[in-house]
Amino acid sequence: DSGVTQTPKHLITATGQRVTLRCSPRSGDLSVYWYQQSLDQGLQFLIQYYNGEERAKGNILERFSAQQFPDLHSELNLSSLELGDSALYFCASAREQTNTEAFFGQGTRLTVV
Amino acid sequence: DAKTTQPPSMDCAEGRAANLPCNHSTISGNEYVYWYRQIHSQGPQYIIHGLKNNETNEMASLIITEDRKSSTLILPHATLRDTAVYYCIVNNQGGKLIFGQGTELSVKP
Numbered sequence: 151d152s153g154v155t156q157t158p159k160h161l162i163t164a165t166g167q168r169v170t171l172r173c174s175p176r177s178g179d180l181s182v183y184w185y186q187q188s189l190d191q192g193l194q195f196l197i198q199y200y201n202g203e204e205r206a207k208g209n210i211l212e213r214f215s216a217q218q219f220p221d222l223h224s225e226l227n228l229s230s231l232e233l234g235d236s237a238l239y240f241c242a243s244a245r246e247q248t249n250t251e252a253f254f255g256q257g258t259r260l261t262v263v
Numbered sequence: 264d265a266k267t268t269q270p271p272s273m274d275c276a277e278g279r280a281a282n283l284p285c286n287h288s289t290i291s292g293n294e295y296v297y298w299y300r301q302i303h304s305q306g307p308q309y310i311i312h313g314l315k316n317n318e319t320n321e322m323a324s325l326i327i328t329e330d331r332k333s334s335t336l337i338l339p340h341a342t343l344r345d346t347a348v349y350y351c352i353v354n355n356q357g358g359k360l361i362f363g364q365g366t367e368l369s370v371k372p
Contacts, residue, residue, distance in 0.1 A: 152308075192364060192365075193301075193307070195359055195361055195362075205359075206359045208359070208361075238304060240306050242306070242360075251297075251309040251312065252360060254306030254307045254308070255306050257304070257305075257306055
């Protein structure tokens with residue numbers, strides 16, 4: 151158990167819908183990262199937050215947004231869902247902002263039908 | 264971030280040492296080498312990291328060449344549970360970890 155909690159574990163929704171994925175980092179970790187893993191793309195970095203502020207952005211679509219709340223949990227919002235958004239979404243947390251080990255949650259498996 | 268090159272797949276006999284190579288010839292002086300692994304669709308798991316000295320922990324050893332252009336992750340006594348995709352990452356930018364394709368290690372009985 152990494153100490154990072156992601157909910158829900160599985161989500162099935164229709165195209166065009168909007169969903170929210172939630173991540174609770176390990177106690178004391180200030181950094182949260184989001185990754186997308188689909189079969190043909192590998193692990194893609196989406197976005198990083200540190201202590202409530204956005205710190206780095208990767209290949210995140212405009213239809214996706216994220217935030218980190220004062221209690222340090224984070225949410226990833228996916229809207230206008232397409233079939234191609236079906237993937238595993240992982241959240242990771244780390245103590246510091248730079249050069250440290252990250253702990254990953256077990257992921258949310260999103261299926262868009 | 265420096266790019267890394269890893270073999271796409273490797274086999275290892277159970278109980279033997281697994282030596283996973285990584286080439287990072289464009290690494291810069293302040294970039295660390297990280298290793299993670301992912302066991303079938305689970306969240307990636309941190310293994311070890313280093314800057315220029317060799318490192319060892321309860322999971323593995325990391326050997327970095329003197330010129331830092333390559334490294335080897337060593338699992339001293341591989342078990343079936345070590346079957347996974349192993350990722351070598353070099354990083355110095357705000358902790359963001361960029362994953363490549365990794366090496367798929369199959370440990371066979």
